[in-house]
Amino acid sequence: MTDKLSVILIGAGNMGGAMFQSWVRAGILDPARSAVITPNPKPWLLDLSDETGIPINPVDDGEGYDIAVLAVKPQMFADVLPGLSWPNMEKTVFVSVAAGLPIGEIENILKSNIAEPHVVRGMPNLPVSVGEGLTLMASGQAVSDAEQSNVKRLLACAGDVIVMDDEDGLDRYVGTSGSGTALALLLVEAMEDAAMSLGADEAAARRMAEQVFVGAAALLKSDDRPASELRAAVTSKGGTTAAGLAVLDDEKNGLRPLMKRAVDAAYARARELAGK
Numbered sequence: 001m002t003d004k005l006s007v008i009l010i011g012a013g014n015m016g017g018a019m020f021q022s023w024v025r026a027g028i029l030d031p032a033r034s035a036v037i038t039p040n041p042k043p044w045l046l047d048l049s050d051e052t053g054i055p056i057n058p059v060d061d062g063e064g065y066d067i068a069v070l071a072v073k074p075q076m077f078a079d080v081l082p083g084l085s086w087p088n089m090e091k092t093v094f095v096s097v098a099a100g101l102p103i104g105e106i107e108n109i110l111k112s113n114i115a116e117p118h119v120v121r122g123m124p125n126l127p128v129s130v131g132e133g134l135t136l137m138a139s140g141q142a143v144s145d146a147e148q149s150n151v152k153r154l155l156a157c158a159g160d161v162i163v164m165d166d167e168d169g170l171d172r173y174v175g176t177s178g179s180g181t182a183l184a185l186l187l188v189e190a191m192e193d194a195a196m197s198l199g200a201d202e203a204a205a206r207r208m209a210e211q212v213f214v215g216a217a218a219l220l221k222s223d224d225r226p227a228s229e230l231r232a233a234v235t236s237k238g239g240t241t242a243a244g245l246a247v248l249d250d251e252k253n254g255l256r257p258l259m260k261r262a263v264d265a266a267y268a269r270a271r272e273l274a275g276k
C-alpha cells in the first residue's frame with residue numbers, strides 16, 4: 001500500500017499548473033498512477049514530466065485515477081468533461097476548481113460517462129504555487145469521508161484548506177480566497193502608483209511597495225496578533241500613519257466599503273456563472 005495519491009489534472013494553466021507544482025514539490029503523487037491532460041504543455045511542465053515520470057496526455061491510462069482535478073475554465077466544462085474516459089472512472093473523485101459552477105451541474109455533465117459521479121468543489125488561490133495557498137472546499141452527497149480526506153490531503157500540500165458546510169461558501173467567499181489574491185495585489189499596485197506620483201521611479205516604487213506587503217504578510221504569519229493590533233503598533237498618535245489611515249479608513253469613502261463592494265461583486269459573478 002502506498003500513501004501517495006493517484007491524480008489526473010485536466011488543464012495545466014495558471015491554477016492547475018500552480019496546484020500541480022505544489023503536489024510535485026510535496027512528493028504526494030504516485031507517478032505510475034498520475035497524469036496531466038492539457039493541449040499545449042508549457043516547457044516547465046515538460047521538464048516536470050521528465051523529472052517525475054508523470055505523463056502528459058497519456059495514450060494508456062493504466063487502471064485509471066483516484067482523483068481528477070478539473071482546472072479548465074467554467075465555460076469549457078460541458079465540452080471537455082464528456083470527452084474524458086479512463087478505466088474504473090466511476091471510482092474517480094472529481095475535484096472542480098472552477099468558479100461558480102455548482103456540484104449538481106458538474107454531476108449532471110459527468111452523468112454522460114458515469115452513473116453516480118463523486119464530485120468535490122475547491123476554490124484555491126494562486127499562492128498555492130509557493131505553498132502559501134488557501135483552498136475552500138465542499139463535497140457532493142456521493143463523496144465518502146475517506147474520499148474527502150484524500151482530496152483534503154492533496155489540497156493541503158499547497159497551504160491552508162477550509163472545509164465549508166456547503167458549496168455556497170465557495171461562491172460567497174471567492175473574493176476573500178480565489179480572487180482575493182488579485183484584490184490584495186491591486187493594493188500593492190495602488191501603493192506603487194502613489195509612490196510614483198510623489199517622484200519615485202518605477203523600480204524604487206515597486207521595491208518599496210512590494211517589500212511593505214511582504215513585510216506585512218511576514219508579520220501576520222509570525223505574530224499571533226490580528227491585523228488591527230499590528231496596525232495599531234505602527235500608528236503613533238498624531239503621526240504620519242494616523243494621517244494616512246484617516247483617508248484610507250474613512251467610514252464612507254475608505255477602503256472597507258470599497259472592499260465590501262469588490263467582494264460582493266465577486267460573489268455576484270460566481271452566482272451568475274452558476275446560472276443563479
Ligand SMILES: NC(=O)C1=CN([C@@H]2O[C@H](COP(=O)(O)OP(=O)(O)OC[C@H]3O[C@@H](n4cnc5c(N)ncnc54)[C@H](OP(=O)(O)O)[C@@H]3O)[C@@H](O)[C@H]2O)C=CC1
Pocket residue numbers: 010011012013014015016037038039040071072073074076080097098099123124125126178179
Ligand atoms: N487563476 C486563478 O487564480 C484561479 C482560477 N480558478 C479556476 O481555475 C480554472 C482555470 O483557470 P486558470 O488557470 O486561470 O485558466 P487558464 O486559462 O490559465 O487554464 C486553463 C487551462 O485549461 C487548458 N485546456 C483548454 N482546453 C482543455 C482541454 N480540452 N483539456 C484539458 N485542458 C484544457 C488550457 O490550455 P490552453 O491555454 O493551451 O488552451 C489552459 O492551460 C477556472 O475554472 C477558474 O475558475 C480558481 C481559483 C483561482
Ligand SMILES: O=C(O)[C@@H]1CCC=N1
Pocket residue numbers: 099174178179
Ligand atoms: O477570476 C476567476 O474567475 C478565477 C476564480 C477565482 C480566481 N480566478
